[in-house]
Amino acid sequence: LEILNSDEPIDLLFTDVVMPGMGGPELAEEARKCRPGLRVLFTTGFTDSAVFRAGVLDNTVNVLNKPYSRTTLAAAARGALDEEDGTQGQTEACS
Numbered sequence: 750l751e752i753l754n755s756d757e758p759i760d761l762l763f764t765d766v767v768m769p770g771m772g773g774p775e776l777a778e779e780a781r782k783c784r785p786g787l788r789v790l791f792t793t794g795f796t797d798s799a800v801f802r803a804g805v806l807d808n809t810v811n812v813l814n815k816p817y818s819r820t821t822l823a824a825a826a827r828g829a830l831d832e833e834d835g836t837q838g839q840t841e842a843c844s
Contacts, residue, residue, distance in 0.1 A: 753780050759787065761830055766793040766812075792817075804829040 753759065762780050764773040771779075777789045794815045811832075813825045 750779060752778075754783055759784065761788045761826060762787055763809070764789070764791060766795070788829045788832060790825055814843050 753762075753839075762777060764776050766773045773791050777787075777791075780787050780789070788811075790811045792811060792813045792815060811825065811829045812815070813822065
């Protein structure tokens with residue numbers, strides 16, 4: 750969050766779904782408060798159905814299942830970056 754609250758240019762947030770403390774979905778939500786339109790790519794070792802069924806993520810997000818190759822990671826990152834989103838700019842400080 751410190752980096753997200755800085756002037757550092759950020760094109761993509763790549764985060765695991767499950768992390769100690771703050772999970773990936775919560776991190777993405779906080780990140781988008783100060784960087785609306787920030788593209789997010791989640792990664793997880795769980796199956797898509799398990800993550801979606803548990804309500805951790807909804808089916809509109811970009812998820813890359815582990816393990817993955819560099820080629821697959823590059824394609825997923827490119828796909829997330831190429832998504833259309835009308836919001837831009839910084840609106841408030843991150844927590």
